[in-house]
Amino acid sequence: MRLSQYPINTTKETPAEAEVLSHQLMLRAGMIRRVAAGIYDWLPMGLRVVRRVEQIIREEMNRAGALEILMPAVQPAELWQESGRWHEYGPELLRLKDRHDREFVVGPTHEEVVTDIARRELRSYRQLPVNFYQIQTKFRDEVRPRFGVMRGREFIMKDAYSFHADEASMAAGYAAMRAAYVRMFGRMQLNFRSVQADTGAIGGSASEEFQVLAESGEDAIAVSDGDDFAANIELAPAAAPAQARAAPSQPLERVTTPHMKTIADLSAFLAVPRERCLKTLLVDGAGGGVVALVLRGDHELNAVKAQKLQAVASPLRMASAAAVRAASGSEPGFVGPVDLKCSVYADHAALNMADFVCGANAPDLHLRGVNWGRDLPEPAAADLRNVVDGDPSPTGKGRLRIVRGIEVGHIFQLGRKYSQAMNATVLDESGQSVTMLMGCYGIGVTRIVAASIEQNHDERGIIWPDPLAPFHVVLIPLNLQKSAPVRAAADALYAVLTAAGIEVLYDDRDARPGVKFADAELLGIPHRLVLGERGLQAGSCEYRHRRATDNEDIPLDSVTGFIKAKLAG
């Protein structure tokens, strides 16, 4: 591609709309432009990267035996009513009506449509297992789109759905997809971890997320430094402390704590460390009323864990101020488990505390020197908190570290959730009708582009790994407007490299060298060739990798082989 014929606009200044680095660089490099909140144009340079990602995904999906299909973006409401998600999905589902007033959705995912395909096309267990996938545009009306294409409302996703006659086949299909994902993210040179995950709204049993590790990631992940355990923080178990609880050593006393409503205030006011204070949260109970969840003052409630308790309403809701008053006789901020009129669940760490401080269920009063068993009944024990950095790994090996991640893939064993609701069956060996089992496997294609930039950049711009680079090589001739020999040599080199199947961005613009270098670095083309009059006289051009700081002189007649070796290695 000749850059003189490529209408690219790079900027020195960062657009004000962008907060994270990948978003800033994508805008500055002219890869994307915003059209509306969470909705973007992909310009030529950006789309080339999207296509690279798609190509790798396609190759690995095909290698794994999956079959590519294409499903509609606009789907009839009937399918969603049949699965029940017309009512479950909420405002993230974009609904619309056609001219005849019939209802449709813009697909945020395709379980319904693919299950409809399966029930119509699949008749016999002999046709199973089968895995259909597509690479297609999704729309999710996110509450808060942000970070450019990292969390857009419209985005490109690879979604795959497998159909099975039995559990063993579903597990095998899941394992095959897991292996394919490891291969593709490896080929994309992403630094990622697969982590145990909550199945969330999509439902089903086993589930893993593929998380690209990055400071800017929106997800917190707990990874063990002792083995390969990794889990989304929502799911990582917090083990009960190993040592037994200390014996009471202080008397119970009431202390006046005017306006000390938060643990931070209380801890500072009483000069008691946060981990000696008890946090009591009242949430709505499953059968009405409230339930008390008790945590150590320095720990955070984990909503996913809490709403798994039978007694707790799901989804988790904090109790209203009125309900708090009814159960505790006090305002929020002074609630404690002593003489509380509701059931109490204590996190393992909270249960391990002795001589602690907690609310006295009376305004401006707390209790000090409180002990389980002595001053109040032993509560029910539960795992209620988020794990923190340094917690022991649940596998028993090593300690957990909390890192940030960008979720680029998610795989599920769905079971019969959709096939049952939509009556997708095949005949088994004995001629009996059986409901198929399903797996589903997503990848955020456009999100990967941003995630790769998050992991590969420097102060000058993007640094593409070879497999994702929009062009392999940038060819920069110096002073080609004045020097006919340079122009001739550059044209020739461009032709030779292109003929060899190498994708070259040929910067034949009438621009100063500094401009060309700066643009090449911002765009992140991994391999750079510079052709100047000086080198030309010696029969060579200069090579430099985007990550390198020094040039290498390469004889002009061996450039093709040299670049090919670089790309192969």
Add this chain to the structure above:
RNA sequence: CGGGGCAUGGCGCAGUCUGGUAGCGCAUCUGCUUUGGGAGCAGAGGGUCGCAGGUUCAAAUCCUGCUGCCCCGACCA
């Protein structure tokens, strides 16, 4: 959805408090010079100041309402 902020040529911003002919840098176009790290000089084009009302002799500026966008929290590829 709750909280905070912004809206002025393509981009980044000043001007708004204290009303009085809309400005700067970058980018773009023309010419000359320049050419190994975002050039210099000279000239040029481009803005109903987010929208709608209102106050005023006069509104980017003051008032009211609306819209869009960004950021922080609960959800997700």
